[in-house]
Amino acid sequence: MPVPPDSRSEPPATPASAPAASSFARVSLLVYTLLIVYASWYPFSGWRDMGLKPFDYLGARLPYYWTVFDVWTNVAGYVPLGLLLVLALHPRLRPWWAVWPATLAGVLLSACMEAVQTYLPTRVPSNLDLLTNSLGVALGALLGAACSRTFLQDSRLLMLRRRWFSGAAGRGLVVAWLWPLALIYPQNHLFGLGHLVPPLSAFFSDLFDTPIDLATTWLNSAQPSAEQYWLADVIVTACGLTGAALLVLLLMRRQAPRRRLVTLYLLACIATKSLACALFFAPQNAFVWISPSAVGGIMLGTLMIVGLAWAPPTAQRRVAALALILSLVVTNAVPANPYYLSTLETWVQGKFLNFDGAAQFLSVLWPFLAIWFLLHPVHRRPG
Incomplete structure (x- = not known):
C-alpha cells in the first residue's frame, strides 16, 4: 500500500487548466x-x-x-x-x-x-x-x-515558491513579512511588539476627556531595578525572535534551504530596524538598538531556534505561540523605561504623520496576527 507523501516535502500538483487564486x-x-x-x-x-x-x-x-x-x-x-x-x-x-x-x-x-x-x-x-x-x-x-x-x-518565482513553501503558506508569508515592518516603530524592548498600554491610555483619555495612564492604574507604578529591566529585555527579545523564526520555519518544506532562508530573513529584519533608526532619528543612531540585554536575547533566541529547527511542526507551532504570548505579557507588564520615553520624544513625525500612525498600529497588531495564524485550526492542517 503506497504511503502518502509528506505535505512539506513535495509540492502539490496544480492543474494548469485551473489557476488558483493568490x-x-x-x-x-x-x-x-x-x-x-x-x-x-x-x-x-x-x-x-x-x-x-x-x-x-x-x-x-x-x-x-x-x-x-x-x-x-x-x-x-x-x-x-x-x-x-x-x-x-x-x-x-x-x-x-x-x-x-x-x-x-x-x-x-x-x-x-x-x-x-x-x-x-x-x-x-x-x-x-x-x-x-x-x-x-x-x-x-x-x-x-x-x-x-x-x-x-507559472513563473520561475511562483515555481520556486511552490518548491520551497507549502501550498497553504500564503497567509503565513504575509504575517512573516509584516514582522520587519512592525519593528520600525520604536519599542520598549527590541522585539517587544504588542505594547497595548500607550494606545489604550490615549483611547480612554480621549473617551472620558481626562488624562488616564493605565501604566499607573492597573500596573505597578514602581520602577523595576536595572537588573529586572535587563531580564525583561532578554526575555522579550528571545521570545520575539523565536516566535517569528519558528513561524517562518513552519511555512517551509523539508527540501527548502531552511537555514539560509531564515538567516536572510532575520538579517533583513535587522537591516530594516537599523535603516528606520537612521532615518527617523539620526544616521549615527542606526545601531542604537544594540545593547547587552538585546544581544543576550538574540543569542538565547538563536539557541532556541537551532534546537527547534528540526522539531515536529506541532511542537514548533506550540512553542512559537507560547513564546509570542510570553513576550506580550512581559512587554505590557513592565513599565516603559525612561530611555524609551525619551526616544519617542525624538521620533520624527511631522510629514510622516500618516506613516507614524500606520507603524504604531502594525507594531501593536502583529503579535496578535501571528498568534491567530499559529493557533487557528485552518492553519494547522497539512499544506
Whole structure:
C-alpha cells in the first residue's frame, strides 16, 4: 500500500487548466487596506462637526500650499494598493481587465478616507490628495497587470515558491513579512511588539476627556531595578525572535534551504530596524538598538531556534505561540523605561504623520496576527 507523501516535502500538483487564486495577494490587500484606513484617520481623537458636508472638499479649490514630498508620498502610498487589487482579482478577471475595477475601488477608498477627515481636527480633506492617491492606485494597477506573469502565471518565482513553501503558506508569508515592518516603530524592548498600554491610555483619555495612564492604574507604578529591566529585555527579545523564526520555519518544506532562508530573513529584519533608526532619528543612531540585554536575547533566541529547527511542526507551532504570548505579557507588564520615553520624544513625525500612525498600529497588531495564524485550526492542517 503506497504511503502518502509528506505535505512539506513535495509540492502539490496544480492543474494548469485551473489557476488558483493568490491567498498571499488577498490577505496582503486586506492588511494594507487596514493600514491605509488607520493612517488616514490617525490619531482617531477630537472628532467634531464643523458644519461642513463630508464631500464638500471635492468642489473646493486646489490647495495653495503643497510640497513635492506630499505629492509623491500620496502617490507612492496607493501604488501597492492598486497592485494588490489586480493580483487579488486573479483569476476572476484577467490582469489587464482588472485595471479598471481596481482603479475605481482605490479611488472610492481614497474619497471616503478624505471625507471622514472632515470630522478630524488634525486632518484636512483635500481634493489634491484624492487626485494624487488616484494616480497612485492607477499606476499600481498598471504595474500589477504588467507583473502578473511574473507573480501569478507559472513563473520561475511562483515555481520556486511552490518548491520551497507549502501550498497553504500564503497567509503565513504575509504575517512573516509584516514582522520587519512592525519593528520600525520604536519599542520598549527590541522585539517587544504588542505594547497595548500607550494606545489604550490615549483611547480612554480621549473617551472620558481626562488624562488616564493605565501604566499607573492597573500596573505597578514602581520602577523595576536595572537588573529586572535587563531580564525583561532578554526575555522579550528571545521570545520575539523565536516566535517569528519558528513561524517562518513552519511555512517551509523539508527540501527548502531552511537555514539560509531564515538567516536572510532575520538579517533583513535587522537591516530594516537599523535603516528606520537612521532615518527617523539620526544616521549615527542606526545601531542604537544594540545593547547587552538585546544581544543576550538574540543569542538565547538563536539557541532556541537551532534546537527547534528540526522539531515536529506541532511542537514548533506550540512553542512559537507560547513564546509570542510570553513576550506580550512581559512587554505590557513592565513599565516603559525612561530611555524609551525619551526616544519617542525624538521620533520624527511631522510629514510622516500618516506613516507614524500606520507603524504604531502594525507594531501593536502583529503579535496578535501571528498568534491567530499559529493557533487557528485552518492553519494547522497539512499544506
